[in-house]
Amino acid sequence: MDDRGLRLDGVCAGYPARRGHGERRVLDGLDATAAPGALTVLIGPNGAGKSTLLRTMAGLQPALDGRVLIDGAAIESVPASELARRLAVVLTERDLPALLTARELAGLGRHPHTGFTGRLSAADGEIVTWALEAVHAVHLADRPVTELSDGERQRVLVARALAQQPSAILLDEPTAFLDVTSRVALMGLLRRLARERGLAVVVSTHDLELALRVADRIWLLAPGGLLHAGTPEELTARGVIGAAFDGDDLSFDPASGVFVLQTGSGGRVRVTADDIHRPLLERALAREGWRTAAVRRTGEAAVRSARCDAGADSGADSGAGPGPDGEAVELAVRRTGNGYVAAFDGDVIRFATIPELAAWSRHAADTLRETPPTLRPATPLTVSGAVSDVSTVGGYFELGIGEVEAGWRPLTDLFTDTGVLEKRIADVAERLNTTETRVAASILFQGIAARLWSPPLGAAIAHDLLIDLDPGRIHWQAAPSGPLPLRATGLDGWQVRDPARVTERLHHTVVTGLLEPLAAAFQAVVKIAPGLLWGNAASALAGTVRTLARVRPERSDTAVTLGRELLDLGPLRDTGELAEPAPGHPFFVRRSCCLYYRLPGGGKCGDCALIAPGTRHEQWARAIRESQGAR
Incomplete structure (x- = not known):
């Protein structure tokens, strides 16, 4: 066994019995070693006995039991002159001899080595x-x-201790009166001296966060007189640091190694930001009562989530939802290239500065305490998983997520660039072999409407998840045939706690945000009746519901109910009826013609307003029998 350094062997520290007072044991049964070449930092709450232990180790007061050993010898057995050469002590000294220079003060450390004079x-x-x-x-x-700053004075006191040429140094709160920069510099100096000079350095401090960053070993005096010894990482993992220091307002965060506000009354928040911005945002939001949610990501899930995050810079991060990738949250905050965005109860709000965001979050926390949000931000992983699953239903449901490459164009081009829309209509007319521009426009609008309905409707029905199709983040690509390819550079999503929010949210996302500007763009290019376009939009909605009811029969009732509610809103009202002649078999009866019969060789589509009721019911019955395997 290496005897070098300082060792506690069953030490009991406290105060012996005096006249009228019994013995008082502050610490009992302490065993620990401060090795040479290592910086050992003594921490503990106020009143835990740090100064008492240091004074006992220095021999300034006797141990009530056990032994303090220096280089294998009990300190009480070492002559005072010899102990002064082996052990240096730096106490919290505010009053120093006024007439001494820094050199003279440091020179006092040589007196254990000088003669009588x-x-x-x-x-x-x-x-x-x-x-x-x-x-x-x-x-x-x-x-x-007297002219030295506190930091300069502490350096000179450490020099005085070094001048003793000891094998160990004890320092009691050397950083107590220093500013942040000086505290860091002094602790770094002590660690360097320990390593370069092979010294056993034991220093007490109240600066827990700094101690955990610079110490080689930690001695933690916990309430009750227990001493926990180990590396900062070991003690953090064992939970003893949080147990010793957590309070009503602050708690120790083992991941970051810092204390965080423990108000938590505002709810949970997920912050997505890089570099210094994440801790800054978390601290600002914590002051307003928000608690940072835990996120658990591993393996492929983490990779996919990171890909989604990378593509979502222009909007609010979706936040952590329930599941394997994190806690459910009420608020999600993301830093973007030009500010910050917050997602709360279905709204995405942008802020230029952290103070603006923090001030708003205070009101959001007040709202949360009164009325829990009915829409919660979902993680990018949750959103991408739902979209990926829904994409397997069919071509109209496919929606890629990630960065776009050459050949992809913003969806907004179809709304704002008449030349782009005219070219698309002309391509459809050529493919259908018709000179009827209105027919081509009608069919193109219905195809795009089906593409815009399918992914969000599928996610809502199959996963109780609302996704926001922000036109600025959706891109399309020309294709010779089939559904229009779509790709999103990140998606916001909301997990639904109140089904009543689903209908109005989907209407706002698809109809108000996408189909209304698209219809206006079509009408600016082609003279086409609004009723025809909205009949097509309703037919596209009904086709989506019909597909989902067939592929996900367990959600058929939800799909039909949602479809009917949407058909009763805004420009979709009075466009037709979603009938259900048999459970799980919805059919749409539209009230306006889509002009499909105008195509060369065309006829009546399944929703056609021109089909006689009797014929329609026969078609429905045949379709139901075929879906059930009957002929």
């Missing part, structure tokens, strides 16, 4: 210079101690 020899002077150099204080040598 106490005069320093040339060799002693060289050692004092070396000690000042070691702490980077040579430039202070001739300055009066």
Whole structure:
């Protein structure tokens, strides 16, 4: 066993019995080692006994039981003159001799090595210079101690301890009166000296966060007189740091190694930001009562989530939802290239600065305490998983998520660039072999409407998840045939707690946000009746519901109910009826013609307003029998 350094062997520290007072044991049964070459930091709550333990280790007060060993020898057995050469002590000293220079103060450390006169020899002077150099204080040598800053004074006191040429140094709260920069510099100096000089350095401090970052070993004095010894990581993992220091307002976060506000009354928030912005946002929101939610991501899930995050810079992050990738949250915040965005109860709000965001979050927290949100932000992973699943239903439901490559165009081009829309209509007319521009426009509009209805309707019905198709983040690509290819550069999503929110949200997302500007663009290019376009939009909606009822029969009732509610809103009202002649078999009866019969060789579509009721019912019956396997 290596006897070097300082060792506690069953030490009991406290105060012996005095007249009228019994013995008082502050600490009992302590076993720990401060090894040479390591910085050992002593921490603990106020009143835990840190100063009492240091004074006992320094021999300034006797141990009530057990032994303090220095280099294998009990300190009480070491002559005072010899102990002064082996052990240096730096206490919290505010009042120092006023007439001394920094060199003279450091020189006091040589007195255990001088003769009766106490005069320093040339060799002693060289050692004092070396000690000042070691702490980077040579430039202070001739300055009066009274003119030194707190940080400079502490350096000189450490130089005085080094001048003793000890094997161990004890320091009691050396950073107590220093600013942040000086505290970090001094602790870094002590660690360097321990390693370079092979010293056993034990320092007490109240600066827990700094101690956990710089210490090689931690001695934690917990309430009750227990001493926990280990590396910062070991003690953090064991939970003893949080147990010792957590309070009503602050709690120790083991992941970041810092204390965070423990108000939590505003709900849970997920913050997505890089570099310094994430802790800044978390602290600002914590002051307003928000608690940062835990996120658990591993393996492929983390990779896919990261891909989604990378493509979502222009909008609010979806936040963490319930499931394997994180806690459910009420608020999600993301830093973007030009500010910050927050997602709360179905709304996405943008802010230029953190103070603006924090001020708004205070009101959001008040709202949350009164009325829980009915829409919760969903994680990018949850959104992408739902979209990926729905995409397997068919071509109209496919929606890619990620960065777009060459050949993809913003969906807004179809709304704002008449030349682009005219070209698309002409391509459809050529493919259908018709000169009827209105027919081509009608069919193109219905195809795009089906593409815009299918992914959000599928996610809502199959996963109780609302996705926001932001036109600025949706791209399309020309294709010779089939459904229009769509790709999203990130999607916001909401998990539904109140089904009553689904209908109005889907109407806002698809009809107000996408189909209304699309219909206006079509009407600017082609003279086409609004009723025809909205009949097509309703037919596209009904076709989506019909497909989902067939593919996901367990959600058929939900699909039909939602379809009927949507058909009763805004421009979709009075466009037709979603009938259900048999459970799970919805059919649409539209009230306006889509002009499909105008195509060469065309006829009546399944929703056609021109089909006689009797014929329609026969078609329905045949379709139901075929879906059930009957002929």
